[in-house]
Amino acid sequence: KNQVEQSPQSLIILEGKNCTLQCNYTVSPFSNLRWYKQDTGRGPVSLTIMTFSENTKSNGRYTATLDADTKQSSLHITASQLSDSASYICVVSDRGSTLGRLYFGRGTQLTVWP
Amino acid sequence: EADIYQTPRYLVIGTGKKITLECSQTMGHDKMYWYQQDPGMELHLIHYSYGVNSTEKGDLSSESTVSRIRTEHFPLTLESARPSHTSQYLCASSESRSGPPGKEKLFFGSGTQLSVL
Numbered sequence: 001k002n003q004v005e006q007s008p009q010s011l012i013i014l015e016g017k018n019c020t021l022q023c024n025y026t027v028s029p030f031s032n033l034r035w036y037k038q039d040t041g042r043g044p045v046s047l048t049i050m051t052f053s054e055n056t057k058s059n060g061r062y063t064a065t066l067d068a069d070t071k072q073s074s075l076h077i078t079a080s081q082l083s084d085s086a087s088y089i090c091v092v093s094d095r096g097s098t099l100g101r102l103y104f105g106r107g108t109q110l111t112v113w114p
Numbered sequence: 115e116a117d118i119y120q121t122p123r124y125l126v127i128g129t130g131k132k133i134t135l136e137c138s139q140t141m142g143h144d145k146m147y148w149y150q151q152d153p154g155m156e157l158h159l160i161h162y163s164y165g166v167n168s169t170e171k172g173d174l175s176s177e178s179t180v181s182r183i184r185t186e187h188f189p190l191t192l193e194s195a196r197p198s199h200t201s202q203y204l205c206a207s208s209e210s211r212s213g214p215p216g217k218e219k220l221f222f223g224s225g226t227q228l229s230v231l
Contacts (some may be wrong), residue, residue: 004156009154040225041224041225041227042225043118043205043206043222043223043224043225044157044204044222045222046219046220046221051220066212071144089156101173102220103158104156104157104158105152105156106154106155107155107156109154112204
C-alpha cells in the first residue's frame with residue numbers, strides 16, 4: 001500500500017533555532033516529492049518539488065533533501081521565525097497513471113516560540 | 115500568491131440543506147481539484163477536472179457533485195448535508211503545460227470550513 005509517513009507529529013522550538021522534519025514513503029513507482037507549508041485555516045503553499053535525480057533543493061531558509069534509495073526525505077528549517085509556525089506536509093507523486101496520483105502525509109505541526 | 119479563491123470561508127448549516135462551495139481561479143489553469151481535509155489528517159482527493167465539461171471522482175467516496183462549465187469555475191455541491199460532511203474543503207488548480215503529469219505545481223485556495231449541525 002502506498003503511504004507517506006511524517007515525523008514528528010508535532011514539534012515546538014524556540015525562535016532562531018534550526019529543526020529538521022522527516023518524511024518516509026513507500027510510493028512506487030516514484031515520480032517526485034513535494035513539501036508544502038500550510039498555515040492554520042489556509043491552503044497549502046508549495047515549498048519545494050524534487051524528482052528522483054535531485055538530492056537537495058533550497059527555498060530561502062528551507063532545504064529539502066531526498067534519498068530515493070531509502071525512500072526518505074527531510075525538510076530543514078534554518079534560523080526559525082515565528083512565521084514558520086505551520087503544518088508542513090510531505091506529498092509524494094507516483095508515475096503509474098496519467099494523473100500522477102498524489103499521496104499526502106498527515107503533516108508535522110511546527111510551533112515556534114519567541 | 116495564487117489567484118484561486120474559495121467562498122465562503124466558513125459555513126455553518128443544518129442537516130438536510132443543499133449547499134454549493136464556490137471555487138474560481140484566474141490563472142487559466144486547465145486542471146482543477148477538490149480535496150477534503152480533517153484536522154491532523156491527510157488531504158483526500160474527492161473530485162478533479164481536466165478541463166471544461168470534464169469531471170471525475172477522486173479516491174475518497176463523496177456524496178458531493180461538481181461541474182466545470184467554465185475554465186475558471188469549479189463549484190462543489192452537496193444536495194443534502196449531513197454532520198458527517200463536516201470538514202475543510204480545499205480547491206486547487208494546476209496547468210498541464212507547467213510539467214509532466216504528477217509534477218505540475220498545485221495552487222490551493224484558502225479552503226471552506228464546513229460545519230453541519
